[in-house]
Amino acid sequence: MTADRRGLQPRKQPRQARAEATRQRILTAAAHVFAEYGYAAGTTNRIAERARVSIGSLYQYYPNKDAILMELVTRHLDAGIAAADSHRDGQLPESLEETIRLFVRTSIGNHLDDPQLLRVMAEQAPRAPELLDKIYRHKQARTAYVHDLIAGHPEVEVEDTQVAARLVVATIELVVHQLLAAPDPVDVTRFENELVAMLTGYLTTAR
Missing domain, CATH: 1.10.357.10 (Tetracycline Repressor, domain 2)
Structure with a gap:
């Protein structure tokens, strides 16, 4: 599906190594979650849990799973x-x-x-x-x-x-x-x- 930019861009671009490591952990976790559960059931809660970050931390980097x-x-x-x-x-x-x-x-x-x-x-x-x-x-x-x-x-x-x-x-x-x-x-x-x-x-x- 075609979409505009709203809601599809990362909220935060990491400037420090620790922040970049967190983002990488979220992306790696998301890849596993989407592969295991599919898109509909691949929720941000599951991604955060797999990445071992709080849901609030995840939302600092990405507004949604899209x-x-x-x-x-x-x-x-x-x-x-x-x-x-x-x-x-x-x-x-x-x-x-x-x-x-x-x-x-x-x-x-x-x-x-x-x-x-x-x-x-x-x-x-x-x-x-x-x-x-x-x-x-x-x-x-x-x-x-x-x-x-x-x-x-x-x-x-x-x-x-x-x-x-x-x-x-x-x-x-x-x-x-x-x-x-x-x-x-x-x-x-x-x-x-x-x-x-x-x-x-x-x-x-x-x-």
Whole structure:
């Protein structure tokens, strides 16, 4: 759901190490509570109890559980962006298959949290405009990067590399999240191999 900024921003930005440690404890506790109880039953009282802070202390940092969940989503996204950006200045494999594998494995690595927590973040977290804008900008930058890579790669046979880049980015993002957030577990190694084979086959098949 799309939401405005009201009630979604932290109330207090820690300036001291002790305050930052308290906030980290609240976020860690919230991740466990949402994963264990789901969103509806993941109350601030349960989060405070798990974090071993008073409910008053929790409210000094966050006005409600929406703001806590919003920060968890933002941190999840930031971790994914940082992991994806780490490839930009590094040496990529010469093989297209191994390059795709690197992208897939990086995305999988950012989605190995508790499946229930992933579902809560995807399905029930509020979407503030700035978060939606960050997601859009990251997707655009990632698509441009993948396009530049495949457009000049000797193994790529697909003609429309613009559409292909969008499909690769969207497929990795959506399929990885949906399968790893599913309640029934998936063999991660087999999943990685199959997704890499699917994308590599698409890019290297002339049409």
